[in-house]
Amino acid sequence: MSIRARQLLISILVGIFFVQTWLVYSDPIGTRHTLSKLAIEGQAIWRESNCQSCHQLFGFGGFLGPDLTNTIDSLSPGRVDSVLTVGSGQMPPFHLAPEEQSALVAFLREISTTGVSQPKLGEAVLPAELLRQLVETGTALPVEVARGWELARTHDCISCHLPNKESLHLASDLTMLATSLERDKLFEVLHDGIPGKAMPRLALGPADCAAVHAFLIWMNEGGEQIRKRFEQVTNSGELELSKVPWFEFE
Numbered sequence: 333m334s335i336r337a338r339q340l341l342i343s344i345l346v347g348i349f350f351v352q353t354w355l356v357y358s359d360p361i362g363t364r365h366t367l368s369k370l371a372i373e374g375q376a377i378w379r380e381s382n383c384q385s386c387h388q389l390f391g392f393g394g395f396l397g398p399d400l401t402n403t404i405d406s407l408s409p410g411r412v413d414s415v416l417t418v419g420s421g422q423m424p425p426f427h428l429a430p431e432e433q434s435a436l437v438a439f440l441r442e443i444s445t446t447g448v449s450q451p452k453l454g455e456a457v458l459p460a461e462l463l464r465q466l467v468e469t470g471t472a473l474p475v476e477v478a479r480g481w482e483l484a485r486t487h488d489c490i491s492c493h494l495p496n497k498e499s500l501h502l503a504s505d506l507t508m509l510a511t512s513l514e515r516d517k518l519f520e521v522l523h524d525g526i527p528g529k530a531m532p533r534l535a536l537g538p539a540d541c542a543a544v545h546a547f548l549i550w551m552n553e554g555g556e557q558i559r560k561r562f563e564q565v566t567n568s569g570e571l572e573l574s575k576v577p578w579f580e581f582e
């Protein structure tokens with residue numbers, strides 16, 4: 333190879349090196365995301381609290397807890413609040429203040445917009461959705477029961493209490509709640525929650541408590557069919573609790 337050809341080759345290689353460096357560090361197609369100030373605070377709390385030791389983001393992290401990349405929008409504020417204060421199952425209590433919680437939520441929400449991590453569940457039905465299909469069959473519920481069901485859905489009782497003995501987060505069987513406590517005690521729990529446990533403080537007034545109570549009695553007595561059907565589907569493999577996203581990847 334002549335000296336000129338060698339010089340030309342070296343200049344081309346050096347040129348390619350600079351173009352490559354520019355492409356890698358300058359983000360010309362604008363895919364880099366910047367976090368808001370609040371989310372950066374959340375990120376700091378995420379790191380200090382070592383959340384990553386149990387949770388993954390984009391599949392990286394520990395496996396005791398679920399991947400949290402794209403899940404924050406599917407969790408009710410009540411669930412997030414209870415998880416980040418008193419904990420849940422093997423998730424330890426962090427007693428985070430409301431401002432710290434908002435920062436963490438902002439962090440998780442902004443991370444979620446940067447990409448998709450978790451494979452979706454395919455055709456499997458989620459437990460709360462199955463329960464909805466079984467309760468809302470088209471036949472009208474008694475008025476008070478319907479109101480109680482509505483409240484149970486808006487307050488997300490069924491993200492924790494399901495009509496079976498292995499409800500998530502160690503919560504009791506939904507069909508047994510009506511009989512597990514005296515009426516007054518039940519109203520107290522629905523107002524104050526159970527301090528130190530995952531049962532959140534919902535501050536339900538007496539009228540709402542009465543409606544929820546009516547729904548729980550209906551689930552206990554008239555919900556026989558629902559309980560059976562729920563059990564059938566759970567055992568049939570159409571609904572696999574172990575495949576619910578907060579537990580593991582598919």
Ligand code: HEC
Pocket residue numbers: 377378381382383384385386387396397398400403407411412415420421422423424426436500501577578
């Ligand atoms: C020791 C392990 C561990 C640590 C540390 C931990 N978690 Fe968890 N986390 C879990 C487990 C296990 C669950 C599932 C709990 C359950 O099944 O009720 C969970 C659940 C959650 C959930 C609810 C997910 C859902 O789908 O319901 C959120 C949100 C969460 N953790 C956020 C955090 C944040 C934020 C931190 C750091 C401040 C953190 N976790 C630290 C183990 C941990």
Ligand code: HEC
Pocket residue numbers: 410411414483484487488489490491492493501502503504508509512513518521522526529530531532534544
């Ligand atoms: C974040 C999860 C969660 C949500 C949401 C939730 N609960 Fe609970 N609840 C629990 C757990 C866990 C317990 C058991 C606490 C314990 O260990 O004593 C419990 C206990 C109870 C109890 C006490 C009786 C018993 O057998 O344990 C009642 C009644 C109850 N829940 C009703 C409800 C109703 C009604 C709703 C919705 C309006 C609701 N809960 C929402 C988690 C939850």
